[in-house]
Amino acid sequence: MKKTQPVIELAVSEENAVRLASQGNAEAFTYIYEQNVTRIYNYIYYRIGSEADAEDLTARVFHRAFGHINSYVEKGVPFSAWLYRIAHNLTANWHRDNHRRKEVSLEEQYDIPLHEDMPELTLEKSQEKETLLKAIRRLPPARQQLILLKFLEDLSNGEIAVIMKRTEGAIKSLYHRSLISLREELNQINEQNKNLND
Amino acid sequence: MNQPGNNQGWGIEERLSILLKPVTPDPAFIHSLKARLNRTPELMLETSRKQINLLTVALGLVTGALLLWLIRRFKA
Numbered sequence: 421m422k423k424t425q426p427v428i429e430l431a432v433s434e435e436n437a438v439r440l441a442s443q444g445n446a447e448a449f450t451y452i453y454e455q456n457v458t459r460i461y462n463y464i465y466y467r468i469g470s471e472a473d474a475e476d477l478t479a480r481v482f483h484r485a486f487g488h489i490n491s492y493v494e495k496g497v498p499f500s501a502w503l504y505r506i507a508h509n510l511t512a513n514w515h516r517d518n519h520r521r522k523e524v525s526l527e528e529q530y531d532i533p534l535h536e537d538m539p540e541l542t543l544e545k546s547q548e549k550e551t552l553l554k555a556i557r558r559l560p561p562a563r564q565q566l567i568l569l570k571f572l573e574d575l576s577n578g579e580i581a582v583i584m585k586r587t588e589g590a591i592k593s594l595y596h597r598s599l600i601s602l603r604e605e606l607n608q609i610n611e612q613n614k615n616l617n618d
Numbered sequence: 619m620n621q622p623g624n625n626q627g628w629g630i631e632e633r634l635s636i637l638l639k640p641v642t643p644d645p646a647f648i649h650s651l652k653a654r655l656n657r658t659p660e661l662m663l664e665t666s667r668k669q670i671n672l673l674t675v676a677l678g679l680v681t682g683a684l685l686l687w688l689i690r691r692f693k694a
Binding site for chain 2: 446449450453454457458459461462465466471474475478479482483486490545548549552567568570571572599602603606
């Protein structure tokens with residue numbers, strides 16, 4: 421399954437688009453926007469779980485990026501990596517400002533296609549997804565970012581290293597630690613659910 | 619402690635692959651944001667802000683030099 425175009429593949433055409441956009445070329449803006457809007461939206465959506473807030477933050481990412489495109493220094497790093505960093509920072513701010521916000525049921529938020537012929541399967545999958553997302557959200561922000569970039573965006577360790585400004589080795593190590601933490605969080609959630617049901 | 623890569627670790631990776639699917643944003647939102655970005659002359663504002671900053675610094679330098687010259691002249 422191929423999800424979105426890998427970050428590195430876009431680097432050459434993006435480089436030109438960014439150069440043109442910084443000169444005020446509207447088509448270049450549109451190109452950069454269209455190439456990145458869905459992936460940035462997805463990243464934010466899975467980090468915060470609210471469609472309305474994901475739209476708001478996605479808009480802010482692009483306003484900020486295009487407003488500061490002149491200060492973007494091309495260092496062989498894809499423009500999308502810069503967008504992800506802005507998205508990551510805005511998401512962190514959102515979490516800081518909303519940490520007491522009432523949690524909305526993830527089941528209500530995430531749209532899982534219904535199979536009319538197999539309602540039990542759909543419900544099971546929905547609950548499994550809800551538990552998994554709950555566990556992901558309990559992880560530190562860097563680990564959440566890594567898991568989403570790996571599984572949602574299908575990025576390699578090298579591409580994630582560029583976005584997160586770390587070495588590939590560090591990403592590999594963080595990935596292993598993240599999976600261990602995730603499994604522990606899942607066990608805790610399952611244990612809590614079991615106690616509630618007893 | 620179990621390491622990722624064993625049965626449980628792979629189990630989590632499989633679950634992540636299966637359950638974390640990209641969602642499609644509302645096309646109306648995509649379209650309206652594109653229109654808003656095209657309408658907002660943020661880039662121009664950024665450029666003019668830079669120019670204003672440069673102009674302010676230059677004006678400050680000229681005023682400072684003029685004041686120094688006047689003070690020296692009065693002292694003389």
